[in-house]
Amino acid sequence: MSLLLIAAAAAASPAPKPTLSASEIIAAAPASDWQAIDPADLLVMDLAPDAAGRARRVVIQLMPAPFSQAWVGNVRKLAAAHWWDGTSVYRVQDNWVSQWGDADGEDKAKAKPLPSGLAKVPQEQYVSTALAASSPHGASRDAYAPSTGYYQGWPIGYSAKVTWPVHCYASIGVARDNPPDTGTGAELYAAIGHAPRQLDRNLAVVGRVIEGIQHLSSLPRGPAPMGVYAKPEERTPIIAIHPAHEVPDLPSFEYLSTTSATFGRYAEASANRREPFYVQPAGGIDICNLKVPVRRKP
């Protein structure tokens, strides 16, 4: 299990004095610094076409072990059963979330039956004890966690005893009712504004959008206080959420290894921007602004 500090990654590789910008560093990364994303960890959400008839495809990567795996298992079952097909994005709240699933889920008489065999997950699983010993991780000062870092390409919060996936822009979590409910995974949300970090350790982060987040973030906001649409026709229909193996034309994706020397240099250059546009480098960067580069495999 390889966990590496941003600072350590930079130090491990005594690079030439950094003059490249963050984007130039990414562009210059050797192929060996890119890690393939297993298509078995991808879901493909096809929304109804937009008003101009253009397709709207959202590609979702599921969270790796040791985080949120019981919910991830439910999400896999729901996708395999095509449970979401014909449901909708029924809630879009500005600077908060777009949420989808069964808009009638709270009405027992009308709710769509769930597949059998979904796990009921205890709230202790919002965090993991499997990685804690390796903290702290050297990222910039954070308001929500004693320290932050990256694990297998994902942003993570660390305390002395536990670790947890953090909510950033485009993170996907499991909606729920009040505790002790923890949600099944049938109702999901994507963060579409400033990172809602107050949700960390309170809801299960099960994935992130790696392509097509704009199809969720640019939807009309619902007029009600929670962003719920007043009328069914305002919802955005979900044609299908497929496991990736059902989508033959899906590209391959890869992410920049967060334990690579390149990532360390990218982090350093992102915190201390030297490109001509900048006058005053910040000297730091928060965990959600230091986005892990993900791309289609060239």
Added chain:
Amino acid sequence: MSLLLIAAAAAASPAPKPTLSASEIIAAAPASDWQAIDPADLLVMDLAPDAAGRARRVVIQLMPAPFSQAWVGNVRKLAAAHWWDGTSVYRVQDNWVSQWGDADGEDKAKAKPLPSGLAKVPQEQYVSTALAASSPHGASRDAYAPSTGYYQGWPIGYSAKVTWPVHCYASIGVARDNPPDTGTGAELYAAIGHAPRQLDRNLAVVGRVIEGIQHLSSLPRGPAPMGVYAKPEERTPIIAIHPAHEVPDLPSFEYLSTTSATFGRYAEASANRREPFYVQPAGGIDICNLKVPVRRKP
């Protein structure tokens, strides 16, 4: 000049053991804790109606002294001259900004002439030395500033020597070319994603959207890398940007005083959420998630 710590504001008022949620604390605030927003500091942006014919109005509050005042003066002149009327929102980049002004501004042959008398502002004015002595300010740990706090209802970064307005969701800044250009204020952007704090001290923050940000944040994203629309017809026309006194039906607005005891309790409750929905309070909150409450005057 009244500058008060969040922590100090909470301590100054030995409140009963806090059991109210952040929203309940705001709802219970005495009228005296709300500060009127001077209509002289408001601009009203009317976008073309949406596809369903609904009006799209955006209300902008300008930044108070001592911050960015030379650019704010330019913005006031541009609004008084109705310079933006007939221009457009020509760039919408996901998780970044919506930007407006003269889409042809970079083409000297086609650019719309600017009013005379606009100030050319030196980049030293991205920060202020007028408030620095009162730092630090006791907010949560921040990746971008030694400390953060609030001044007259605005989120501010503090170092030992200078202070500056920070970029949060819905902040409005002055677009510019590479330094030493600092922009005139004719081309403006609103932040529509995770707070782009790396822009702090690098571009002038001149205001914020206090109502209607969804009309800028839910626009279709431009397809080009910077979010610029490929075709003129994809832009969103700006009917007008008015000084508020030209808009007779405009409501009155007010903000929760950031030096009030109520704001201190709101900040504490926002960092340590006790409402039934939460399992694990964060114990902290970042400057951009602790939104200064703004409302229509009841």
